[in-house]
Amino acid sequence: MSRKQHRARHARAPAVADEPTPSADDALALQQALVGVRPLRDDTVVLRPPAPPPIPKQTRRDELAVLREMQLQDPGLGELETGEELLFRRDGVQHGLLRKLRRGQFSVQAHLDLHGLTSAEAKRHLIVFLQQSLAAHLRCVRVVHGKGNSSPGKIPVLKPRVAHWLAQREEVLAYASARRADGGTGAIYVLLRATR
Secondary structure, three states: OOHHHHHHHHOOOOOOOOOOOOOHHHHHHHHHHOOOOOOOOOOOOOOOOOOOOOOOHHHHHHHHHHHHHHOOOOHHHEEEEOOOOOEEEEOOOOHHHHHHHHOOOOOOOEEEEOOOOOHHHHHHHHHHHHHHHHHOOOOEEEEEOOOOOOOHHHOOOHHHHHHHHHHHOOOEEEEEEOOHHHOHHHEEEEEEOOOO
């Protein structure tokens, strides 16, 4: 056995500090604090499986609704022309009716100006406007979407989107770019189906 091992074996353990004994006041305070306390009958904890994560049902419904709206209900349901001038005619609508609409021969009963709105805001306003127009039994309305002169590159943002949204709406029979006096290619006449 080496000297180090021998010393380590015979070294005294460090002295443990004596714990102070509680005073009579401390003991009395503890007794008073524990008045009415009953010991637990069972000290085991019942473990429950964790709750499953919440299912975002409304978020899923909203996402599905957006996806349904985004799917173009094939403008093959009618004729759709885009470019500088916008034209759309749903199947079953006479060419003469579209011609009259294009010439501005229908009385515009209400109008909506979408200038300065984001795409999301414009879509919401357009849907509400169409619903209100139908409820009021209006047949011809005008929607001002702008020509895109303020857009980067002077490319219209709302114009093609409004055309797309209108073509998807069942209540829209036809639409055509407005006459110059009513906004020209920055506005559109919309012919709505008759309501009962």
